[in-house]
Amino acid sequence: MDPFSKKLLKELEQMQQHTGRILRTMSLPRMMSTEGGGWQPAVDIYEAEDSIYVHAELAGVVAESLKVTVDGQCVNISGLRQLPDHQTIACIHQLEIELGAFQRTLTLPAAVEVDGVESSYVNGMLMVTLPKRVRKGKVTIRITPGE
Structure with missing residues (x-):
């Protein structure tokens, strides 16, 4: 050849x-594009019988900048990724890592118990565990007569 x-x-x-x-x-x-013009991290959502798991790829994001907000059936993840200041840079040969503020809002496949949410951030992966809302048995609905 x-x-x-x-x-x-x-x-x-x-x-x-x-x-x-x-x-x-x-x-x-x-x-x-988002309102703030930020980047969007990759996110996986998994569902089990009693919980929903959200994994976000956030390499280089400082844990103190992370904020996770859960509201019923939505989870919002935001934070900031910055590289260390390099005073001696003379030329950039390749630039692929997205920097700056980010925000990602996800609709979950089921309603969750907000009080039971747990999260951890290890090796650049944010893992959020959201217990599903448990239905409380049978409910009888009273019907009122109309006019």
Whole structure:
């Protein structure tokens, strides 16, 4: 195989490897700009019988800047990612890491008990555990006569 064909084949293989990453990051909410113009972290939502689990990829975000707000069937995650100040930078060769403030609001697949929510932030992953709201048995609804 000639050198040009080898190089072309190698570049096609690299493109194929990167295609999976590109498709994973192309969710509609992440592509749409937010009011503050911030970036959107990748988020996974899992549902179990009694809980909902939200995992957010937040590498480089300082834990003190994170804020998680839960309201019924929505969870809002916000924070700030900044890189350390590099006084000696003369030239940037590649710039892919999104910086600055972010906010991500997610609609959960079920209502949750706000009082039982727990979260942890380990190795750049925010994990939020949201217990599902338990229905309280049978309720009888009184019907009032109309006019």
